Amino acid sequence: MNLRDEEILRELKLYPLWVRRDLPVEASRMGGGAADTHQESPAVAELVSGAVEAQQTAMGIASLNPSCSWLELKQKVRDCTACQLRAGCTQTVFGVGDEKAEWLFVGEGPGADEDARGEPFVGQAGKLLDNMLAAIKLKRGANVYIANIVKCRPPDNRNPEADEIAACLPYLQQQIALIKPKLIVALGKVAATSLLGRDATLGSLRGTVHDFHGTPLIVTYHPAYLLRSPAEKAKAWQDLCFAVQQMK
Numbered sequence: 552m553n554l555r556d557e558e559i560l561r562e563l564k565l566y567p568l569w570v571r572r573d574l575p576v577e578a579s580r581m582g583g584g585a586a587d588t589h590q591e592s593p594a595v596a597e598l599v600s601g602a603v604e605a606q607q608t609a610m611g612i613a614s615l616n617p618s619c620s621w622l623e624l625k626q627k628v629r630d631c632t633a634c635q636l637r638a639g640c641t642q643t644v645f646g647v648g649d650e651k652a653e654w655l656f657v658g659e660g661p662g663a664d665e666d667a668r669g670e671p672f673v674g675q676a677g678k679l680l681d682n683m684l685a686a687i688k689l690k691r692g693a694n695v696y697i698a699n700i701v702k703c704r705p706p707d708n709r710n711p712e713a714d715e716i717a718a719c720l721p722y723l724q725q726q727i728a729l730i731k732p733k734l735i736v737a738l739g740k741v742a743a744t745s746l747l748g749r750d751a752t753l754g755s756l757r758g759t760v761h762d763f764h765g766t767p768l769i770v771t772y773h774p775a776y777l778l779r780s781p782a783e784k785a786k787a788w789q790d791l792c793f794a795v796q797q798m799k
């Protein structure tokens with residue numbers, strides 16, 4: 552291990568290096584049931600799942616052309632007023648990175664820094680995400696794309712509501728269709744349950760390869776949660792190792 556690797560792992564508070572003794576799935580189960588940063592109504596995922604189709608139809612979002620180009624999609628998002636979040640944010644935050652990336656990281660929604668800069672994960676949580684990427688030899692923009700479930704900042708950093716997620720999710724689905732990633736990493740419970748369309752604890756979703764319309768999806772903690780609960784960084788490291796294993 553070189554000095555840079557040591558620095559990264561120290562930043563993640565994972566040094567000396569944690570060594571897995573079990574298979575990742577089994578190991579991750581040991582962590583079990585921890586809650587995510589954000590308190591979410593248990594009904595959100597079900598509401599999202601049920602509401603997506605009706606919401607899309609009502610708002611005309613389902614009319615997204617399956618062959619929609621990046622340019623068209625970016626323009627649609629920039630001009631979107633399909634839910635109430637647009638009225639309270641500075642700008643939409645589309646996503647950033649390599650548009651042909653094998654790795655897609657999906658968070659919940661923009662915070663204050665992201666709203667100001669127009670880029671996802673640029674605050675303290677973004678720095679931690681960059682360090683998490685570096686720990687597995689990845690970096691923002693190089694074979695990595697980063698996006699959120701909702702493109703507009705929820706007020707006071709609240710969780711997005713089910714109807715807001717339902718309104719915005721087709722944009723992410725279209726991004727995924729364009730990127731065609733080999734693996735989706737859902738960061739936090741809101742991202743995971745929104746993409747999977749069902750409610751579950753984050754702990755129960757970790758350590759398993761889920762399916763998102765044919766694309767493997769794994770779940771780990773949101774970096775903002777890890778900033779508040781640094782003891783959980785070891786579990787996030789387990790998840791990253793698990794993710795790397797899926798890409799081999």
Ligand code: SF4
Pocket residue numbers: 628631632633634635636637643701702703715718719
């Ligand atoms: S959050 Fe998504 S659906 Fe709502 S206004 Fe912004 S871009 Fe449109």
